[in-house]
Amino acid sequence: MNFESAASVKTASGNYDIFVHDQAIENVGEICRALDIGNHAFIITDTEINKIFGEQLVSILSQAGYTTKLYAINAGEDQKNLETVEHLYNWLLKNHVERSDFVICLGGGVVTDLGGYVAATTLRGIPFLHVPTTLLGMVDAAIGGKTGVDHQLGKNLIGAFAQPAAVVSDPQLLSTLPIRQIRDGLAELIKHGLILDKDLVDLLEKSSSNLRSLIEPHFIAKSSSIKAGIVSADERESSKRMLLNYGHTVGHAIEACTGYQTYRHGEAVAVGMHIAGKISHQLGLLSEEELNRQQHLITSCGLPSEASDVYLDDVLKTMRSDKKMYQGTLSWILLNGIGNAIISRNVSEATFRSAAETILG
Ligand SMILES: NC(=O)c1ccc[n+]([C@@H]2O[C@H](COP(=O)([O-])OP(=O)(O)OC[C@H]3O[C@@H](n4cnc5c(N)ncnc54)[C@H](O)[C@@H]3O)[C@@H](O)[C@H]2O)c1
Ligand SMILES: [Zn+2]
Incomplete structure (x- = not known):
């Protein structure tokens, strides 16, 4: 790869790089190839983000030779719950997900928290990669391996520590983000x-x-x-x-x-x-x-x-x-x-x- 990582996380449960540069989204396929992360990409995003960046990411992955499937949850914190997790499990399993496949979470903290949790718990864990689309996602939610969902009794009460295989932050994606x-x-x-x-x-x-x-x-x-x-x-x-x-x-x-x-x-x-x-x-x-x-x-x-x-x-x-x-x-x-x-x-x-x-x- 002809670009450097901005930082790396080194933990007992895994080491990974954080890439931060303009147009970084264009490099997602190349990064997946370099990581040898899996065969088939399951993209999890939300409906708003899908409208703006969904097609672009699918096309980047296709160019890198990956077959893809994409699921867009409704946008918003109120979707970060076990019901949405269940929908995502159904989607992955009906599409015959295997441990040799991988998940890409394209979105803000809601998508990376939820998608990371789903990836970490499906088939006891399949690899996942974060492509954060909010500033909060880039500097905070996508880094560190806290995944999970809200419960009626409180926010972020259900979850697991699970580290992504990489975080790919493209600051240009923030141009559409409200101030x-x-x-x-x-x-x-x-x-x-x-x-x-x-x-x-x-x-x-x-x-x-x-x-x-x-x-x-x-x-x-x-x-x-x-x-x-x-x-x-x-x-x-x-x-x-x-x-x-x-x-x-x-x-x-x-x-x-x-x-x-x-x-x-x-x-x-x-x-x-x-x-x-x-x-x-x-x-x-x-x-x-x-x-x-x-x-x-x-x-x-x-x-x-x-x-x-x-x-x-x-x-x-x-x-x-x-x-x-x-x-x-x-x-x-x-x-x-x-x-x-x-x-x-x-x-x-x-x-x-x-x-x-x-x-x-
Ligand atoms: N895991 C952690 O360590 C950690 C840390 C901080 C926050 N969080 C979690 O992050 C969540 C909040 O994340 P958030 O603030 O990123 O919100 P979010 O994921 O809900 O996104 C906010 C809204 O912005 C839209 N959006 C996202 N990217 C966009 C873009 N580039 N252009 C236009 N619209 C865009 C989304 O569709 C959504 O409607 C909370 O659930 C919080 O608990 C987790
Ligand atoms: Zn905070």
Whole structure:
């Protein structure tokens, strides 16, 4: 292959490359051949993405000599459930899928989470490859092997760790993505810099006047490599992977308190990062200047700085019932300076209240 991978993930359950470059979708067939991944390609996507990129991917794979079948689920988080999994099992089995075949997940986080889970559990696991089409997918959902679906009792409660054979990210596919979803992914991309890479934050600040320039391939590649590094160090979230939860303790609670309707995930995480940043400042870990830099970078992308329609007490109650509780104490991810996240179990209710009182309602 005459292009380099942007990063690689190395875990006990498998090693794989993440490719990030414009037109990368054109190389999917070649990548599959180089991996010798299987005979027949089963593409899983959603109806919206299929309209834009479905035919293109089928044709690229045909040119590489693969026979393909494609199944498009309806778009949306409400499809990420066991009923859709069942439809996909039926489709694969009726089409005589074999272990020597492979799945390609073409889509955002819904498709990669769901499709990865289906691939991981059909015939006890067939190989799969992710071609993310959202920014959130490229820098976050497609990397790290968390696959699964939602349950009536909560989001992402059913699933398995299963690593893809490769992730192929083509930033040009983002040209059709609505701006609100670009911001959604930017929250995670920026988060990767804030927790582990000060240089990335410096570079993002220089480009932050133009939203589209923040999603240049080199930023996506850098952010992907940060996530890849974390997952390689801690595949199953026992320690370092928890750093990825910066802004998420509060963010998940905001999403839950508003029924997942008002705030997109990245927006809720942005508000969560504001609060975690303020807590870090109050505990003497983050200087006022660093706090202002973080807040400015986040808001200059158009992400919110407050959620005054969400009650602080409701957020507190929801956080306490969240799975991030450890032996009765909430785990907080804080910044001990920009680019240096730490885990803390010593944030008192009073500290949280004082950091959040001007941000939540
Ligand atoms: N596995 C993980 O580690 C992980 C991490 C973060 C998020 N997630 C999951 O990711 C999901 C959210 O993913 P998402 O934000 O990518 O949303 P999504 O997959 O629902 O996609 C959002 C919408 O954008 C459309 N779309 C996708 N790509 C497009 C494109 N290029 N042009 C135009 N429209 C396009 C889709 O059809 C869909 O309607 C959640 O279910 C979340 O739980 C998983
Ligand atoms: Zn997130």
